[in-house]
Amino acid sequence: MAEIRMLTEEPDQRNVLRRTWPYLRRHRAAMAAAVTVNLLATLALTLIPVVIGRAVDELRAGDRDGLLRLAAAALVLVVARTILLRWSEVLLVRAGERVVHDLRDLVVERFGGTPLRFLEAHRGGDLLQRSTVEVAELAAFVRGQLPDMISLGGYLVFSTIVLVTSSWQLFGLLVLVFAPPMWWLARIVRRAAERAYPPEAAAQATLTATFTESLTAREQLQIDGATGTWLSRLRGDTDAYYSRARSAQAAATWIDGTWIVQGLTSAALLVAGGLLAADGVVTVGVVVTFLLASRDLFSSVDDLTLVVGDLLETRVGLARLLDLLDVTTPAPVSRKAGRSDDHGLVADGVTYSYQAGERILHGVTVRFEPGEHAGIVGETGSGKTTLAKLLCGLYLPDDGTVRLGGADLSALDAAELRRRLVLIPQQVHMIAGTLADNLALTPGRPAREDFERAAGALGLTGWIEGLPGGFDTDLGRRGERFSAGERQLVGLIRAALTDPDVLILDEATADLDPGTAQRIEEALARLREGRTVLVIAHRPATIARLPRVVRMHAGSIAEEEPCR
Numbered sequence: 152m153a154e155i156r157m158l159t160e161e162p163d164q165r166n167v168l169r170r171t172w173p174y175l176r177r178h179r180a181a182m183a184a185a186v187t188v189n190l191l192a193t194l195a196l197t198l199i200p201v202v203i204g205r206a207v208d209e210l211r212a213g214d215r216d217g218l219l220r221l222a223a224a225a226l227v228l229v230v231a232r233t234i235l236l237r238w239s240e241v242l243l244v245r246a247g248e249r250v251v252h253d254l255r256d257l258v259v260e261r262f263g264g265t266p267l268r269f270l271e272a273h274r275g276g277d278l279l280q281r282s283t284v285e286v287a288e289l290a291a292f293v294r295g296q297l298p299d300m301i302s303l304g305g306y307l308v309f310s311t312i313v314l315v316t317s318s319w320q321l322f323g324l325l326v327l328v329f330a331p332p333m334w335w336l337a338r339i340v341r342r343a344a345e346r347a348y349p350p351e352a353a354a355q356a357t358l359t360a361t362f363t364e365s366l367t368a369r370e371q372l373q374i375d376g377a378t379g380t381w382l383s384r385l386r387g388d389t390d391a392y393y394s395r396a397r398s399a400q401a402a403a404t405w406i407d408g409t410w411i412v413q414g415l416t417s418a419a420l421l422v423a424g425g426l427l428a429a430d431g432v433v434t435v436g437v438v439v440t441f442l443l444a445s446r447d448l449f450s451s452v453d454d455l456t457l458v459v460g461d462l463l464e465t466r467v468g469l470a471r472l473l474d475l476l477d478v479t480t481p482a483p484v485s486r487k488a489g490r491s492d493d494h495g496l497v498a499d500g501v502t503y504s505y506q507a508g509e510r511i512l513h514g515v516t517v518r519f520e521p522g523e524h525a526g527i528v529g530e531t532g533s534g535k536t537t538l539a540k541l542l543c544g545l546y547l548p549d550d551g552t553v554r555l556g557g558a559d560l561s562a563l564d565a566a567e568l569r570r571r572l573v574l575i576p577q578q579v580h581m582i583a584g585t586l587a588d589n590l591a592l593t594p595g596r597p598a599r600e601d602f603e604r605a606a607g608a609l610g611l612t613g614w615i616e617g618l619p620g621g622f623d624t625d626l627g628r629r630g631e632r633f634s635a636g637e638r639q640l641v642g643l644i645r646a647a648l649t650d651p652d653v654l655i656l657d658e659a660t661a662d663l664d665p666g667t668a669q670r671i672e673e674a675l676a677r678l679r680e681g682r683t684v685l686v687i688a689h690r691p692a693t694i695a696r697l698p699r700v701v702r703m704h705a706g707s708i709a710e711e712e713p714c715r
């Protein structure tokens with residue numbers, strides 16, 4: 152279990168934006184440019200009430216030229232604001248999309264490089280939720296609310312400056328009546344959101360996981376007649392999700408309290424402004440400026456509260472995404488010195504557990520020479536597949552080492568590992584598409600000529616030609632057109648394309664038709680040339696042909712049958 156870290160269901164929400172910062176490094180300049188243009192647009196908007204207030208005073212003073220000048224200035228501000236705002240939105244959306252695109256690429260890269268053990272230890276739906284839904288939510292936020300949030304934040308700062316400089320008496324009143332209840336409401340909303348949103352996101356991930364698993368296992372569920380049981384489990388998860396979604400909704404209703412606070416503040420400002428203007432302390436224009444600017448300020452606070460609500464929700468998704476990125480950060484490769492005169496594949500005192508306290512392999516030591524053809528046999532559950540995955544570096548041992556050519560597999564980088572050691576599992580996984588699409592999954596992007604050459608080298612040209620569309624035969628959405636044995640033939644062609652030092656075939660346990668069994672046998676014999684080939688053998692006919700057999704029992708090497 153040492154090789155992986157587990158995901159947290161409701162990860163830490165603190166400092167999420169600061170923790171996201173390193174992932175934004177490449178986009179800082181673009182984001183700074185977008186924010187600057189956005190703030191200029193906001194500044195133009197903030198100055199409009201000031202110009203209108205001045206115009207009112209010019210009007211009262213009967214200065215027509217001054218009035219026209221101010222009207223022209225207001226027009227320029229409106230046009231400038233419109234153009235700058237649009238421009239900043241385009242810049243922000245572009246910068247945001249690039250960030251999200253990079254995050255998606257990073258998640259895919261991490262899934263590609265993360266230990267197989269990590270993927271097996273988590274529910275597929277949870278991983279799916281974090282890598283697609285959480286990233287999509289972030290994209291929606293960046294496109295929709297981030298531009299609003301920046302301009303609203305800027306607006307709050309600029310209009311506060313305008314209000315203070317217009318009348319400190321009215322500003323003092325505004326602060327007294329408006330700020331304390333708004334601060335109190337903001338605290339309540341934030342606390343309620345922090346309590347409600349993380350469980351909502353976790354419940355949604357559980358629902359996705361259950362749903363994904365029910366789709367994957369649909370055939371088995373129908374065979375077992377267990378669809379009803381599964382549906383009630385799905386309903387249970389749905390109910391849990393809705394109950395948490397309702398709590399999140401309830402948290403959001405506190406936001407409506409801001410309307411009452413705004414109404415009271417406007418009334419107080421109107422009365423106080425009227426009295427100050429009547430005493431000649433401020434001009435009517437200043438009162439107009441103040442009322443217009445404070446009304447805009449209120450609506451910005453409203454919008455900001457909604458956007459902050461969305462931000463709190465996005466923060467939960469972002470924390471879950473960061474958790475995924477944190478735990479899949481590649482461990483530094485420790486370059487352990489190897490013996491350069493040792494060319495074999497060696498497991499040395501290897502132990503392994505899937506779950507803490509349940510050891511599956513107990514100090515396995517075994518050695519295979521370069522070019523050796525050997526079999527691993529043993530009763531079901533004895534640990535053959537587990538050993539095979541360790542021998543080709545898909546799992547790392549809890550204790551002991553696996554070495555190839557003297558180098559510890561944990562010291563090889565993922566690409567080198569996958570090029571030098573190939574495992575063909577019992578059930579070769581196929582993607583939707585043609586045979587050619589499936590063969591193209593091999594490292595190095597092989598072309599059609601490479602497929603033909605590899606199939607020819609394995610003596611499989613006749614088999615390919617016998618398929619309805621040759622390499623273009625459609626295999627169905629999950630490769631269901633091919634039997635387990637035929638899938639292994641595809642695995643063998645992929646292996647020939649990769650040209651590894653070590654090939655391990657976990658022989659299909661399903662009954663193979665004699666033709667397919669014969670083709671596998673021949674292809675393996677041809678692939679043996681110049682590499683180590685190990686077969687986890689289940690069929691007596693295969694075992695009988697193997698020159699060396701290693702027998703496993705309950706997670707240990709029970710006996711070695713000498714070379715025949």
Ligand SMILES: Nc1ncnc2c1ncn2[C@@H]1O[C@H](COP(=O)(O)OP(=O)(O)OP(=O)(O)O)[C@@H](O)[C@H]1O
Binds near residue numbers: 530533536538
């Ligand atoms: N992903 C996993 N998580 C937890 N336990 C596992 C996992 N894979 C295998 N095991 C357990 O490890 C033990 C060894 O399994 P393994 O598949 O290595 O045996 P095997 O000898 O290859 O069996 P078979 O011949 O049936 O394929 C079994 O008890 C199995 O239940």
